[in-house]
Structures are given as C-alpha cells and as structure tokens.
Amino acid sequence: MPYDDLRKGRFNESSRAYFVTTVLAEREAAYFRDFHCARLAIAQMRNLHDAGAVDSLAWVVMSDHVHWLFRLGETHTLSEIMKAYKARAAHLVNGYLNRQGAVWQKAFYDHALREEEDVRAIARYIVANPLRAGLVENIGDYPHWDAIWL
Template structure:
C-alpha cells in the first residue's frame, strides 16, 4: 500500500463518489501553527486553487486557519483520498521548500463529511468561513484574508 493511501485514505467503510459534495478538515502535525505565517498560508491557498483549476474539484468554500483548514468542494474526478493526498503532498512540498525544512506538515488522515442533497451548502460555507470569528482571530469575516466562497 502506498504512503499516500496509508496517510490519506478514507475512514474504514467510506467510499467517495464523483459529483458528491464534501466538507473536509485537515489538521497540521502536532497542531503546529504553520499557517500563522502569511507566506505558508498563501502556498496552501495556491494548492487549493490548483486543485480547482485542474478540475479535480469545484471549490465552494475554504478557510485556512493557523493550524488547520476547512474545505467544501464537489468532487469532479478521481477519488476523495487521492485529491486530499495530492493537496497535502503538494502543499507540504511547497511549504518545506520555502522554509528550507523537511518533514511532515499534516496529521495523517482527515475528517470528511459527505453532504446530503437536503443539506444547505450555503449554510455549510458560512459555517466554514466563520471559523476565524469563532476562534477569536477577528471580529468580522472581512478582516480575515484566508478564505473564499463562491457565493460571496
């Protein structure tokens, strides 16, 4: 089994489906505040956008917090584990290169939730982008620079 599959696989019993919308949370290794550094955070944002532009996913909303990220997207091709593994690997490589470091950036695995048809995607996006307010980082969402949503 590849390292990608061991560290990025879906939880046991889960399957991924093209066309499905997923809410994903990925956490940095040891909850290190890697993304408190603006340049490191922007490198992660670049990878999220690259995944969207490659048409692997259609990004609906995301927020990068100091030690984790939330991402709401529709899977366009491939499978969920491969998409998350690719995002983690590419962002790790870019950030390690920039910081002249090596080693693990992300915790193994990730939290995924397949959104049901009756779920309100806008409400899910609002919840995601409100994370910086709930964490006490800012008072207004517009004051936090590391988020995006297609509805805004």
C-alpha cells in the same frame, strides 16, 4: 481516533459535496500564521480546482488546520485529492520554511453532504471559523478564506 477508523465507510461520488478538514502534524507549529505559508496552501486548493479535480465551494485556512468544501470531480477519488493536496502543500511549505518532515497528520476528516443538507449553511460555518476563534471581529478582515457566493 485511529487512522483506519477515519477511512471506514468512506465512499466517493463525483459531483457530491464533501466537507473535509485536515490538521497540521504538530498543531502547535501553526505554520499558517505565516501569511506566505497560508497562501501556499491556498494555491494548491486553487490548482486542484483549476484542473477540474474539484469544484471548490468554500474554504478557510486557520493557523493549524484547513476546512474545505468542494464537489468532487469525475477523475479522482476523495483520498487521491487529499493526498495530492497535502503532498503539494507540504512540499511548498517545507521548502519555504527550509525544513523537512511531516506537515500534515496522516488522516483527514470528511463528511459527504446529503441532499437535504444546506450547502450554503455549511459554507457559512466554514468561513466563520476565524470569527468563532476570536481572530477577527469581521470576516472581511481575515485574509485566508473564500466562498463562491461572494
């Protein structure tokens, strides 16, 4: 799907919950198999949460992509949040791996949740990714996820 097609219909509403997915530029690189790289990506989600730009509800970092469920704050658009997240995480990952170049695909997928959608069910779907991928048999054994309902 072309990048511009992903932006069609995108709107921003503070306090609305968004489910976003962003993927590594080279999926086969799987940078987040490295524990430290995954923690660098997680730290940037936490930084945006702590700054009040988003209210993180759930997330999981897989080897080649990130799923993140959050409520958008008052100060930034969804695109600004994702641009900041991807830029900061890429800078740290590239520094740690002593490499240059794109870390992320240009686009990201987003879904603005409707009122009738069950936020907790979507959070469960997100954090169950490692189970569905066969990486662990118990989600507690996977180190790169969190949800506010714990």
